[in-house]
Amino acid sequence: MARTLEDLTNETVREGGVFAVLYFDMHSPEPEKLKQIATEFVGRITSEPGVLFAQGEIQEPVKGEDEIYSTNAEVHVLTQTITSLVGISMRYGPIGVEILRPNNNLKVSLGEAHDILLLVSQNSFEFSRFVMNKVASPEDRDKFNRDAERRAEMGKRLLEKKGKKEDESEG
Numbered sequence: 396m397a398r399t400l401e402d403l404t405n406e407t408v409r410e411g412g413v414f415a416v417l418y419f420d421m422h423s424p425e426p427e428k429l430k431q432i433a434t435e436f437v438g439r440i441t442s443e444p445g446v447l448f449a450q451g452e453i454q455e456p457v458k459g460e461d462e463i464y465s466t467n468a469e470v471h472v473l474t475q476t477i478t479s480l481v482g483i484s485m486r487y488g489p490i491g492v493e494i495l496r497p498n499n500n501l502k503v504s505l506g507e508a509h510d511i512l513l514l515v516s517q518n519s520f521e522f523s524r525f526v527m528n529k530v531a532s533p534e535d536r537d538k539f540n541r542d543a544e545r546r547a548e549m550g551k552r553l554l555e556k557k558g559k560k561e562d563e564s565e566g
Contacts, residue, residue, distance in 0.1 A: 400448060403447060403448065403473065404448075404473055404496065407447060407473055407474075407475060408496045408497050410475075411475075411476055411477075411502040411503070411504070411507070412447070412473060412474055412475050412476065413473070413474050413476070413477050413479075413480050413494055413496070413497070413501070414471070414472070414473045414494075414495045414496040415471075415472055415474070415480055415492055415493060415494045415495060416469055416470065416471050416472075416492070416493045416495060417440075417469070417470045417472060417483070417484070417487070417489040417491070417492055418467065418468070418469055418470075418489050418490050418491035418492070418493075419433075419436070419467065419468045419469075419470065419487070419489050419490060420465060420466070420467050420468075420490055421433055421436070421465070421466050421467075421468065422463050422464065422465050422466075423456075423463070423464055424462065424463055424464065425464070426456040426458070426464045429456045429464050429465075429466055430453065430456065430466070433451070433453040433466055433468050434451075434453065436451075436468065436487075437449065437450075437451030437453070437468065437470055440470055440472060440483060440487065443479070443482070443483050443486070444479060444482070445474045445475045445476055445478070445479025445480075445482070446472060446473070446474055446475075446479065446483070447473045447474065447475060448471075448472070448473040449470055449471065449472045449473070450470070450471050451468050451469065451470040451471075452468065452469045452470075452471075453466060453467075453468045454466050454467045454468070470489075471495075476507055476510075477501055477503055477507065477511065478507055478510045478511050478514060480492075480494075481511050481514060481515070482514055485514065485515070485518045520543075520546075523539075524539070524543070527539045
C-alpha cells in the first residue's frame with residue numbers, strides 16, 4: 396500500500412517533525428527570469444538536509460512603479476526536526492514562517508535544543524566574519540581573527556570537557 400503525504404506528515408510530526416509554510420518575496424526586472432529564480436529556489440529547499448517534502452506555489456509576477464517585477468512564493472515544507480526548519484529559515488530568510496503542525500506543542504529534546512542554539516551561534520559568527528571581512532579595517536580584521544582562533548580553542552576545550560563528563564556518567 397502506498398503511503399500518502401498525509402500519512403508521512405502524521406508519522407513525521409508524531410516523531411518530532413514539523414509541517415510549515417515559508418513565505419518569500421522576490422524581485423527582478425525580468426518577469427520570466429523571476430519565475431525561473433523562484434522555481435529553482437523551491438527546488439533548493441527540497442534538497443536541504445532534513446526536508447522530507449517541499450512544494451512551492453509561486454504567484455504571477457507583478458510590475459511595480461519602479462519597473463521591477465515582484466512575486467511571492469509560499470513553500471509548504473515537511474522537516475524531520477525543528478532544527479531543520481530553523482536552518483532553512485536562517486539560510487533562506489523567509490519574510491514569514493507559519494507552523495501548521497504540530498497544532499499546539501513542539502517536541503524538542505534537550506539535544507535538539509543544543510543543536511538549534513549551536514546552529515544560531517554558528518550562523519551569527521559566520522555573519523560577523525563576513526561583515527568584518529567586508530567593512531572592517533585591517534587592524535579590526537586581525538583582532539577579529541585572533542579572537543576567532545581563541546574562540547575555536549575554547550570550543551575545542553568545552554567539547555573535550557563535555558566528552559569527559561559523558562564518559563564519567565556512563566561509567
